[in-house]
């Protein structure tokens with residue numbers, strides 16, 4: 001396996017499993033969500049040492065862009081957190097600059113955040129389509145300090161990243177911020193993660209459910225060690241679920257008490273045949289057990305787990321109802337359409353039953369040399385890769401994993417997959 005030595009990934013990768021039990025230990029990357037928040041807050045705090053930062057492209061990109069705050073253009077590439085967090089961060093500096101991204105990023109909405117920032121005095125224009133990047137930041141009208149926090153009403157049903165972006169700049173505003181959330185709030189644990197990291201850096205945030213409040217206050221430079229990424233861990237859960245009986249794996253750097261909502265994978269995979277044991281030294285041991293006869297799961301709080309779970313449920317033939325998938329349509333790709341296309345190649349289906357309910361089913365699910373398209377989406381590649389435990393498989397554009405888990409294919413090679 002030569003991927004590690006090559007900066008250029010091949011056009012496709014063939015994965016084969018030598019039909020033995022799956023055993024050993026796999027490295028997950030550090031959480032990109034924690035890393036990207038910690039980087040923004042560190043910049044606002046003016047210090048603090050960050051340990052175990054993610055090597056994900058999304059994080060390296062954030063780090064690089066923050067090092068050159070005077071740049072004329074900031075290219076957020078395909079990183080949602082970079083686009084949304086930097087928009088808020090840069091808008092508050094009052095600088096004139098531009099934020100751009102990949103073609104897909106220009107289809108991912110940002111109007112809710114721009115509208116909120118305008119109410120905080122930011123002058124932001126759309127350089128292309130109204131409500132979408134690219135953005136032109138044209139400075140900021142300073143606002144006087146008031147006794148009461150500035151009130152904003154923000155929709156919570158499109159992306160929680162707007163709310164996290166606003167919260168993080170909240171302490172730096174002269175009057176602080178009171179955010180009224182409307183609509184069905186999705187990805188709520190990511191908002192809590194933001195609050196937890198803000199608090200770690202000395203800024204208090206009150207969470208009253210539909211109202212979030214941050215007073216004007218100084219962040220304190222603080223050190224932080226980033227936890228492993230639970231979304232990335234989900235692919236290893238999938239592997240244990242699909243591996244021959246008797247398989248087990250250890251994953252280091254994962255905490256029992258996590259700030260990441262995607263730790264929900266522990267409970268979800270308990271139903272799909274993977275038992276989790278939290279060990280000392282921040283690691284978990286995954287053991288294969290029997291799956292439930294049927295599963296029903298809401299992904300409102302953990303949308304990034306949906307692809308992993310859909311693929312495992314289809315491959316195991318466990319009838320599964322998935323709800324809370326609304327935000328999947330506006331991520332790196334339309335993940336619902338992508339799942340439907342790719343599952344069909346194996347005899348699986350993700351059927352829209354209306355009213356937000358999707359049914360995973362399978363009719364003679366079989367893995368036999370299919371080629372999986374990845375739609376510029378890291379999670380499509382990583383969610384389908386575990387199927388290689390059931391038969392040979394080709395993954396197109398394997399480079400996509402660099403967004404969150406650059407070492408993914410190497411880790412597969414180390415655990416015993418043939419990766420060509």
Ligand SMILES: O=C(O)C1=C[C@@H](OP(=O)(O)O)[C@@H](O)[C@H](O)C1
Pocket residue numbers: 032033034080081158159160161164186187190303304327
């Ligand atoms: O704040 C974050 O770090 C994230 C929030 C979620 O996005 P949405 O809030 O858009 O659902 C998640 O899907 C994304 O991978 C990371």
Ligand SMILES: C=C(OP(=O)(O)O)C(=O)O
Pocket residue numbers: 078079080081082304331332379404
């Ligand atoms: C949706 C994702 O990321 P982002 O929104 O930050 O691009 C993801 O990593 O699955």
